Amino acid sequence: MLDRFAIHQPASLLEASQMLAHFGPDAAVYAGGTELLVAMKERLTHFPHLIDIKRIRGLRDITYDEKRRQLTVGAVIRHRDLERSPLVRERFPTLADLEAAVANVRVRTVGTIGGNLCFAEPHSDPATLLTALDARLTLHSASGERDLPIADFFTGLMETARRHDEVLAAIAIPEPPANTGVAYERFKLHERPTAAVAAVITVDDGAITDARIVAGSVGERPQRLPETEALLRGQPVASSLASTAADRIRDEVETAADAFESESYKRQLARTVGRRAIAAALHRASGEEGGRHAA
Ligand SMILES: Cc1cc2nc3c(=O)[nH]c(=O)nc-3n(C[C@H](O)[C@H](O)[C@H](O)COP(=O)(O)OP(=O)(O)OC[C@H]3O[C@@H](n4cnc5c(N)ncnc54)[C@H](O)[C@@H]3O)c2cc1C
Incomplete structure (x- = not known):
């Protein structure tokens, strides 16, 4: 049984971070819920306010910038989307293969890459590969955006450098050099x-x-x-x-x-x-x- 909570559906990143700032520790970002809802169900934690970021435009985009030779993945992209994306398969086949073996198809169809990284569970597959690929994360708060190397994001066991009012918006993965x-x-x-x-x-x-x-x-x-x-x-x-x-x-x-x-x-x-x-x-x-x- 889950205790009662309210779901808020902001239309923009700004609105989402304002909600996080407003509700403080009573609120959490809600993406796929595969970790969050289980933790709440088992009463390991409880948040009366869940900020559902799935309706925010742009967080489900996968793009490739030819000039910068960089793939950018929105934080609400699901594992299953990464596994099946022709762009990811073409540019980063190792990432596509990794994603195809994350969890099981039920978790992959719901769980997001952003949720995986923000939960910082030590057995994350993407966290390991994306650290080796020197990915950069874009975090959004009401006071603006910041970019940080993924290596600086994981600060300890299930701990990250994300501030409470920040939403992870995107992950940028630079293409490695030739050879x-x-x-x-x-x-x-x-x-x-x-x-x-x-x-x-x-x-x-x-x-x-x-x-x-x-x-x-x-x-x-x-x-x-x-x-x-x-x-x-x-x-x-x-x-x-x-x-x-x-x-x-x-x-x-x-x-x-x-x-x-x-x-x-x-x-x-x-x-x-x-x-x-x-x-x-x-x-x-x-x-x-x-x-x-x-x-
Ligand atoms: C049975 C099972 C097997 C699994 N096996 C594997 C595996 O083999 N390999 C692997 O790598 N992972 C595995 N996982 C983990 C899985 O990848 C994650 O559960 C999933 O990606 C989390 O995403 P979510 O969208 O459901 O996150 P949620 O549950 O919605 O959120 C998780 C946490 O991140 C926060 N959060 C979510 N999105 C954001 C955001 N954009 N900005 C800020 N904070 C955010 C939430 O507030 C919450 O604290 C497994 C999970 C399960 C349940």
């Missing part, structure tokens, strides 16, 4: 992933010029792995490289214990999915899948 391979690998035993690694690797003349490696699900939030990245940078592409880098992932990653898996098991899983992600990204960056880049 860059993008890969995401996860291991899933439960509803959500247990361990995941995203790799974005650029190769020039047979050597790695840039690497962004991010581990997700094993700790409190997505984490860049600078030691693993440094190990990869400058190295000639060789078949043993993914295993060597994966050993570093196992040693470098920070894990958080939970009721299901031990920390050493999570490290081992991060190593395994990390090796697969790095091998796949190197393969794609070397043009073996034929693209100028295979995001």
Whole structure:
């Protein structure tokens, strides 16, 4: 049973943030409700006022800016929309594949990308890949708009840099440079992933010029792995490289214990999915899948 609440349906981002400011802690943004309503039903939290942002124009757009080489996704886009969008499939096939395996079709048909990121549940698939892709988030409040790198958004376990009166409006994903391979690998035993690694690797003349490696699900939030990245940078592409880098992932990653898996098991899983992600990204960056880049 849910306690009583009122649903407000603002027509604009400004109106939504004004409502959040007006009701203060009594209000929450309501998108798909797949996390929010369950938490309210289980009486983990309660908000007498839900600000339903689904009617706000523009929050369901997916656009690609040729000049800036950037995909922009509205926050109320559902996982299922991302999975099926020809534009996402063409520009970021790894993201389309990731989305197709989020949760189950019922959750994907209702749950939004913005809700996923704002809830900051540590087992988020998109959070890990979007951190490796250096996405930027646009947050809207009554006092204006701000843009911040996704890496600065996740501040702790289910905590973000979003202020209470801010609505996440859009996510901008820059296209990686030429000769860059993008890969995401996860291991899933439960509803959500247990361990995941995203790799974005650029190769020039047979050597790695840039690497962004991010581990997700094993700790409190997505984490860049600078030691693993440094190990990869400058190295000639060789078949043993993914295993060597994966050993570093196992040693470098920070894990958080939970009721299901031990920390050493999570490290081992991060190593395994990390090796697969790095091998796949190197393969794609070397043009073996034929693209100028295979995001
Ligand atoms: C059974 C199940 C399995 C799942 N499996 C996976 C999985 O495998 N991988 C994965 O990544 N995720 C998984 N999820 C999480 C799923 O992706 C999220 O539940 C969904 O995306 C949340 O979106 P929503 O629109 O329903 O959010 P809501 O429930 O509406 O909101 C979630 C939170 O975010 C806030 N919020 C929502 N939108 C905004 C916004 N635009 N601006 C500011 N605040 C906002 C709300 O106030 C609330 O606090 C699973 C969830 C379930 C229930």
